[in-house]
Amino acid sequence: MKLFLRNTRCRILCMGFVMFFIAGCRNENSKIHSTDITVEKKNAKIETPEYLEGKKYFNQYCMACHMQDGMGVPGMNPPLVKTSWVLGDKARLIGVVLNGLSGDIEINGELYSNSMGSFATLEDKEIALVLSYVRQSFGNDAGPVTQEEVAKVRASIK
């Protein structure tokens, strides 16, 4: 009996080691899923009607290039996450949407070179909602953009 117990313990110990090594050696794919879930959970906290409307405009106008996760396309379309272009000066951000943007920009040491068209045909309210969504999504946590702020920048361009 004692021997049996000891063997059982051994087996459990061995299985533990097997699990440990499998975990250590598996490929990293599984980690990506856990990141996705974290992002979704973070977003779930702030799903107000305005947020959902902003998300709708984002999916319609922005997602094709900036991707569902806001991370952009390497070398081409810049990420909207952890960058002063999104989190910093709101007037500059509104200006990008109204005027478009061309030429290389550098974000966190990476260069992005695709040009962006103008979205001046969108209404002030739509731009405010979509930018508020972007500033509060993908792990971003910055204040909203108001319709008045968009109108002010639009007036300064004309």
Place this chain on the structure above:
Amino acid sequence: MKSYLLVAVILFVVFFNSCNNYSKQDVFHGLNLDPVNDSLTLPGNFGLVVVSEGVGKARHIYVRDNGDIYVNLESKVEDSSLVALRDTNGDGWAEDVKYFDNYRGTGIAIDGNYLYASSRTEVFRYTFDGNELLPNLNKDTLISGFEAKSNHHPKGFTFDKLGHIYVNVGSPSNACMEQFRTPNSLGKDPCPELEFNAGIWKFNKNKINQTQQIDGIKYATGIRNAMALDWSEANGGLYAISHGRDQLNTLWPGQWTDEENAELPSEEFFKVDEGDDFGWPYCYHDRFQNKKVLAPEYGGDGKIIGRCEDVKEPLIGFPAHWAPMDLLFYTGDMFPERYKNGAFIAFHGSWNRAPLEQKGHRVVFVPFKDGKLATDKWEDFAVGFPHTEHVTGSSRPKYRPIGLAQGPDGSLYIADSRVGKIWRIIYMGK
């Protein structure tokens, strides 16, 4: 005591079996093979050697006849954007790595004693004095005057056997819209971008200080962006594969679904003859109807053919948005006979399939026979690049194939754009 010994043995076996895939080294002709092909899936009897874990964000790659490797980089490393690698002990791993010069480009190739490399707006030429790894850095400007633009800037190039270099000059836009990538904007007609863009230009490969405007011959037009091009003597000339149009759904809301945008517009594999017109921006190739149709910017509805009747059709329409980055006709003796003079294509993987899953990260093979396509079928050659399955975000993949080269022994080299990992594929069946 005996049982403790048993435990020790079991632990050893468990440890060894669970991790040996990642520590074992096989050797083939002196090359250190990766025992699990670095998690890539290759056809049977092919193996893989890791040449470098990362040289920086690679674009095109070329292997000199002495085995030295040259890579053009999209971003700077050690304030340089070209890199040369040498395997000094024959194990496949490049021990000697030297960075040089300073511009961010794409194309790179060696012809005779010259190394050619392109920035976004020029093609340069360096001279090798002998067998040294780095060429003389006093370079000549072979060609300049290409328009500076942020879209489709890569100047991929190739040579014929008669002293010419063919340079891809991509379109500055997606579909020559009056307002850049703006929903419901019509196309400019005629499209002024076609004068010095959206085609392949031919130059003298031996004459320095040429400009596109004065010396360039517009060899073929209506090509949106074919940075992947190669000359095949056995198959009668120049071939290229172009990136098809983007954003049917978002630029023409209500007319095309997300699924149609993600699947319809082919990546077009062409045989390119002088004077050919492949129809961009007026036409795009629909993969399922297998023909060119009129683009919505010019009144198209997905069915109307109109002015696209007479433009040249592709040999193969590949799945939409897979992003062909390099083309290589295999002329080596290492691979089985059926690979001889066939085409390898490096697909970078999509971004414009969103919100659907991104697809296409792979190297494919297109068999040729008797100077033409063997069939209209192509096959996967290297697939399974990490983090490319079931991803919607284009920044997820860990590696993305971008450059192809053939080594002097017939090995196939693949370069990755994320970190510049380089793999060398060898055939072990002989």
